[in-house]
Amino acid sequence: MDFETLKYEVKDKVATITLSRPDRMNAFTRTMMDDLIAAFDAVDADDDVRAVVVTGEGRAFCAGADLGAGGETFSRKDVAEGEISLSDQRVRDGGGRVTLRIFECKKPVIAAVNGAAVGIGATMQLAMDIRLASDKARFGFVFSRRGIVPEACSSWFLPRIVGISQALEWTYSGQVFDAEEALKGGLVKEIVPQDQLLDRAYEIAHEIVENTSPVSVALIRQMLWRMLGADHPMEAHKVDSRGIFVLGRSADVAEGVTSFLEKRPPNFTSKPSQDMPDYYPWWDEPEYK
Numbered sequence: 568m569d570f571e572t573l574k575y576e577v578k579d580k581v582a583t584i585t586l587s588r589p590d591r592m593n594a595f596t597r598t599m600m601d602d603l604i605a606a607f608d609a610v611d612a613d614d615d616v617r618a619v620v621v622t623g624e625g626r627a628f629c630a631g632a633d634l635g636a637g638g639e640t641f642s643r644k645d646v647a648e649g650e651i652s653l654s655d656q657r658v659r660d661g662g663g664r665v666t667l668r669i670f671e672c673k674k675p676v677i678a679a680v681n682g683a684a685v686g687i688g689a690t691m692q693l694a695m696d697i698r699l700a701s702d703k704a705r706f707g708f709v710f711s712r713r714g715i716v717p718e719a720c721s722s723w724f725l726p727r728i729v730g731i732s733q734a735l736e737w738t739y740s741g742q743v744f745d746a747e748e749a750l751k752g753g754l755v756k757e758i759v760p761q762d763q764l765l766d767r768a769y770e771i772a773h774e775i776v777e778n779t780s781p782v783s784v785a786l787i788r789q790m791l792w793r794m795l796g797a798d799h800p801m802e803a804h805k806v807d808s809r810g811i812f813v814l815g816r817s818a819d820v821a822e823g824v825t826s827f828l829e830k831r832p833p834n835f836t837s838k839p840s841q842d843m844p845d846y847y848p849w850w851d852e853p854e855y856k
Contacts, residue, residue, distance in 0.1 A: 568606075568609060570587075570602040570605070570606065571598050571602060572586070572587060572588055572596065572598050572599040572602045573585055573586050573587050573599065573602050573603065573606060574587045574624070575606050575609065577613065577615065577616055579769075579773065579776070580615055580616060580617040580618070580776045581616070581617065581618050581619070581620060581769060581772045581773070581776065582606075582609075582610050582613075582616045582618070582619045582620070582674075583619075583620045583621075583622070583765075584603070584606050584619060584620070584621045584622075585621075585622050585623065585624050586599070586621075586622070586623045586624060586628065586629050587623075587624045588624075589623075589624045589625030589626075589627075591630070591633060592625070592626070592627035592629070592630035592682075592683060593623045593624065593625070593627050593628065593629045593630060593688070594629065594630050594631060594632065594633035595629055595631065595632050595633060595661070595662070595686075595687045595688070595691075596632075596633050597661055600661040600662070600664060600665055603665045603668070603691075604664060604665060604668045607619075607668045607669060607671075607672050608668075610672060610674055611671075611672060611673050611674065611839070611840070612840065614781070614838040614839065614840050614841075616674060617674060617675075617772075617775060617776040617781060617784075618674055618675045618676075618677065618772035618773075618775050618776055619672070619674050619675070619676045619677065619772075620677045620679055620765070620768045620769065620772060621676065621677070621678050621679065621692075621695060622678075622679040622680075622681050622764070622765065622768070623680075623681050623682060625682070626681075626682045626683070626703075627681075627682040627683040627684075627688070628678075628680045628681055628682050628683060628684040628688050628692075628704065629683075629684060629685075629686075629687060629688030629691065630683050630685050630686075630688055631685040631686025631687055631688050631707075631709070632686055632687055660718045660719065661687075662687040662690055662691060662718045662719030662720075663718055663719050663720050665687075665691055665694075665719065666690065666691055666693065666694040666719045666720045666721075666724070667694075667720065669691070669694035669695060670694045670720075670792060672788070673784075673785035673788065673789075673839045673843075674784070674785070674788075674839075675696050675697070675772070675775055675784060675788060676694075676695040676696050676697075677695065677696065677697045677698075677699065677768045677771055677772055678692040678695040678697070678698040678699065679699050679701075679764050679765055679767075679768040680692065680698060680699065680700045680701060680704040680706075680746075680755070680764075681701050681703070681704065681761065681764055682701065682703055682704060682705070683704075683705045684704060684705065684706050684707075685705070685706070685707040685709055685743060686707070686708075686709055686710065686713075687718065687719055689706050689707060689708055689721075690708070690717060690718060690719035690720075690721040690724075690725075691719055693719070693720075693721055693724035693725055693728060694719075694720070694724060696788065697756050697771060698754060698755040698756060699755060699756060699757060699758075699759055699764060699767055699768055699771075700746040700749055700750065700755040700757075700758050700759070701746070701758070701759055701760070701761040701764045702746055702758055702759070702760055702761060703746075703761050704745070704746045704749070704755075704758075705743050705744070705745055705746070706743065706744055706745075706746075706748075706749050706754065707741065707742065707743035707744065708721070708725070708737045708738045708741065709741040709742075709743065710738065710741060711738065711739060711740070711741040712741035713741075717738055721738075725737075725738070727795050728753065728754065729752050729753045729754055730753070733752045733753065737752070746758045777832065778832070778833065779835070780819040780823060780833075780835040780837055781835060781837050781838065781839050782814070782817075782819060782837040782838075782839055782842050782843060782844075783814070783819065783837075785839045785843065786810055786814075786843075786844075786847065789847075789848070790803070790806055790807075790810070793850060794806070806849055809844070809846045809849065810844070813844040813845070813846060814844065817837070818836060818837070819835050819836070819837045822834060822835055822836070823835070
């Protein structure tokens with residue numbers, strides 16, 4: 568599958584998405600937005616993909632928005648001022664379109680942050696499930712230093728990941744910080760030597776691929792993310808109960824229990840593209856609106 572701004576490869580049931588504008592430190596453009604959304608569409612459409620690793624080509628993960636237009640970078644001259652409602656779809660930011668698509672993904676997503684991750688390079692990771700940093704990675708929520716505000720739904724994601732105090736400190740100051748501070752603040756899971764970063768990401772991905780039910784993982788991903796916004800544990804109890812009741816009768820559960828008792832690796836056959844239970848997506852039901 569060919570894209571203009573990224574590379575896409577599937578091997579051993581893991582899709583690798585590599586941001587690929589190394590001459591511009593993988594800076595984000597509208598084309599990259601379109602490419603990333605299309606790549607995650609491909610991930611969900613392919614049952615042979617069980618996990619995703621996202622990384623960058625060259626010395627950066629993503630250095631933020633491409634600032635080639637100078638002071639006009641964020642001015643959106645394609646939308647005439649005063650002639651459009653702020654609720655119009657054309658006002659929506661590109662980074663948010665990407666993170667919302669990642670949020671909807673049915674597969675686990677691992678960020679392998681190989682270098683500079685600034686602006687959208689930092690915020691796009693927040694919708695990913697596990698973030699690994701190389702020892703050369705740098706992070707920055709630099710929006711206040713550019714006179715703009717955080718985007719890509721980061722005002723929702725970041726405080727949930729690192730806590731409100733840490734989120735405010737990083738976004739108020741706009742400072743660029745190293746992998747050690749990212750680890751201390753809870754933004755990344757671990758720091759890995761640069762030459763071992765992808766190997767570690769694939770190790771985590773293959774642990775999922777080789778031992779878990781695809782439908783279980785797809786449901787778990789949505790359950791945990793969406794319950795972050797629930798106002799009472801009863802909301803989780805309702806969804807948990809549906810899953811236990813419906814999946815309890817499935818072939819994957821029978822295989823999971825039998826393989827455990829027989830002390831052998833499981834052979835799960837469910838496919839997220841066609842075997843999601845009838846109650847999915849539960850959040851579209853009137854009681855969840």
